Amino acid sequence: MFIYFAYNLCIHSQLPLPELNVGNEQLDNQILIPDVTIYIKKLTDSDFGLVDGGNCFLGSSSIDGIDVGKFFVHNGSQIIIEPVPEAEEGLIRSMILGSAIPVLLRQRGLLVLHASCVNINGAAVAFLGNSGWGKSTLASAFHQQGYGLLTDDVLAIQVEGDHPITFPSYPQVRLLPDSASSLGYEFDNLSLVHSACAKRNNVLSEGFSQLPLPIKQIYALENVAAAENAIQILSVQEIMVELLRHSRATTLLTTPEFVKAHFQQSTSLIKSVPIRRLKRKRSLAALSEIVQLVEADIAANSTEELDDSYSLAGV
16 A cells, blocks of 8 residues: 555555655554555445445546546545546546545545635635636746645635634646746646646645645635736625535535535635635736735735625525
8 A cells, every 4th residue: 555645634545646745654653544545446236335425425537538437435534446447547546636535525524625725824825716717827826936835726624613724735736838838847847647638747846835724815716817916805695606616526425414514614614714706817927916916915804804795694
């Protein structure tokens, strides 16, 4: 078994997952006990008999039009992958990290969002958005300004407690050729995700935040070009829409208990964390301006009370 750490979990995997942080086989002379175990094998009738659409979930994955296989996620602690014959290893890893892991994190009681996240002054600042909306590019722009990366795509939030916190994933960012070039990276030197993926992995040698951090602010990205970069206050109803559209695994785990938990967690997050819309000019040259805009907004919010827009009256 390969041993890794991600999302504050010790992960044992039969398949190498080079994206993740490697764990030592021993720590203080104690064998590391896995929180999660990943197997690559054929699913059995017993596995199929456990499927309930919730804590025992069976799904299938197609990535970039390529059938990858089935994945079974059991009680937030076990993933079984049954790939199609001759499946490319990069595709299998993408299925694990992009499909199975979000389900597993939801089973473990976390709110899981489609977002990148960076460490700004010891707190987490996240950017919600679908694939291709510029989350990774924006996170990379902050990283180049000296801010640590927490996650590139799957944001896991523990809502319960004094304040919501998020857990770091792994030190890689996926970039398209134009984004890589604008940030000063040679695209051809970046590592392949898989043969059908237009993006490549930029592996970070430093600047990866490895400790859980409190969530300071969340920005919902727009997928339309704006005349100017701007930050917009949202109503509670608009925030709920943004959280729903950018939540992971909600269309998969649809049993009543998971639907109820998601609503409760989203409501709790709104009470604790400002969520605003980030409108951007469609220009990679404007990245530094966006970084400065967010920096100024966070600094201003550090000394202000939450806007009345975050009152939950009527929710």
